[in-house]
Amino acid sequence: MTSRRTFLRAASVLGLQTLGLAACTNGSHHQHGAGSVPAEVTGHGGPPTRSLRIPPLLEGTVDGTGRRTFELTAQAGTTQLVAAGPTRTWGYNGVLLGPTMRARRGERVAVTFTNELPEASTVHWHGMILPAEMDGGPHQMVDVGGMWTPTWTIDQPAATLWYHPHVHGTTARQVYAGLAGLFIVDDDASATAGLPSEYGIDDVPLVIQDKTFDDDGSFADETVPTFGIMGDTIMVNGTIDAEFTATSGATRFRILNGSNARLYHLEFADGRDFTVVATDAGLLSEPVVTTRVSISPAERVELVVTIAAGERVDMVTRSGDYDVDEGEFVILRLTGAPEILAADVLATTLPGPPAITAAGEATRRTFTLNGHDAINRKEMDLARIDTIVPAGATELWTVENTVYAHNFHIHGCAFTIVDVDGRPPDPTQRGLKDTVFLPPKATATLAVEFATYADPHRPFMYHCHILRHEDEGMMAQYVLVEPGTEHTVPTVVATPHGGHGH
Ligand code: C2O
Ligand code: CU
Ligand code: CU
Secondary structure (H helix, E strand, O other), rough: HHHHHHHHHHHHHHHHHHHHHHHHHHHOOHHOOOOOOOOOOOOOOOOOOOOOOOOOOOOOOOOOOEEEEEEEEEEEEEEEEEEEEEEEEEOOOOOOOOOOEEEEOOEEEEEEEEEOOOOOOOOOOOOOOOOOOHOOOOOOOOOOEEEEEOOEEEEEEEEEEEEEOOOOOOHHHHHHHOOOOEEEEOOOHHHHHOOOOOOOOOEEEEEEEEEEEEOOEEEEOEEEEOOEEEOOOOEEEEEEEEEEEEEEEEEEEEEEEEEOOOOEEEEOOOOOOOEEEEEEOEEEEEEEEEEEEEEEEEEEEEEEEOOOOOOHHHHHOOOOOOOOOOOOOEEEEEEEEEEEEOOOOOOOOOOOOOOOOOOOOOOEEEEEEEOOEEOOOEOOOEEEEOOEOOOOOEEEEEEEEOOOOEEEEEEEEEEEEEEEOOEEOOHHHHHOOEEEEEOOEEEEEEEEEEOOOOOOOOOOOOOOOOOHHHHHOOOEEEEOOOEEEEEEEOOOOOOOOOOOOO
16 A cells, blocks of 8 residues: 555656646646646646645654653744745744644653744644643743743644744734644544544645735735734645645645634535544544535634545635635645545544533633623733633633624633534534634633643633734633632732733
């Protein structure tokens, strides 16, 4: 099987080169609509290459005690993305985006993070269940030239997580500059689930972002007043107009919405079915066959799609009604290689974690998202603890949205969406989550299972993940405390620079 796959990969690379020349003589590839291109044209014209970049895997080094150590460095540089000129970009272990980190459940991981950016930053492990001091939120600032060495034990089901900066007030700008990467957690169950799992071949990461370029090629920011960035150019893994050639009949895409604000309604241009196999925090127990899945900033979804040899189909996003989803774009131009491995039939059940359920007497809390910069009428204050939660508790959190589209992300936990406006969520949203989209005026109730790491002095965040909103103050803090000590812990904390918030 390995040798057959190797042969097919070689064949498809050859195909790309040959057909790439043909495509060159064809002139601009920007005009290629899904239906207007001869089926055999699977390559592309001259530089910059449109072939989907695959972020390198970063698996670290494992020592005798089983501890996995990673080196991660944030850097500034330039990347040639558009003809207008080089773009100033930031990345991890490179100058745009970051490698895909990978570790197994049960492993102890240690990261040496070095900040070579011209300003202070942090690295937040979005979706990771770990102690608050390792979370990389705004309380774990890393100064220019500084180092940070978090360590924790991976103790959660297999999932596609990610990492990004979390500096209060500048997260939007730092992420938009390119700081984001995936962190894949594997476990025994995911390894035997029968899902495509050859990284970059049939298990393909897609970090979807929208950008606008200034005349000199730099990333334009502040493009819309309420939401910050609503770009007119889609970039996937740092590739504009990305093309991918599938060498396997079934391809799994691990999709991260790494955008500042945009909501995507993903479909295939011909309306074909695909199967959603995972959400933010783990595999689904029952895969969902659908033709559309929606994904708001910071959410992840994994889907499996089948394609035939020589076939072409675009993954697209459809326009919607919430302002943050205006516009139709091609996300990825997908082509089946001339010869393709037959797709295995997907299992009808997967070893996903069970839904989180809250007992009748569970603590209930309500959070109202006000305007675009406050929760329960308060703007974020780094020195204020807003909520105190007993470690290991399962609570019912109701999030009410008032005016604009928002989403809601909670650190240090996973949740199940119980209902949205009193109805069960869409089937594609029924897996474990850490971020939920809220249309204007919607209310969602979440059954939230919190981590067991008590630390009354170091808070976790919860916030809208539209980055402009989180920077403006639509964010608040909770601490996890030893059960029974809720009334004894301080509600004021030391801030990273000793002062008060902003
Ligand atoms: Cu993606 Cu507060 O994080
Ligand atoms: Cu997070
Ligand atoms: Cu928001």
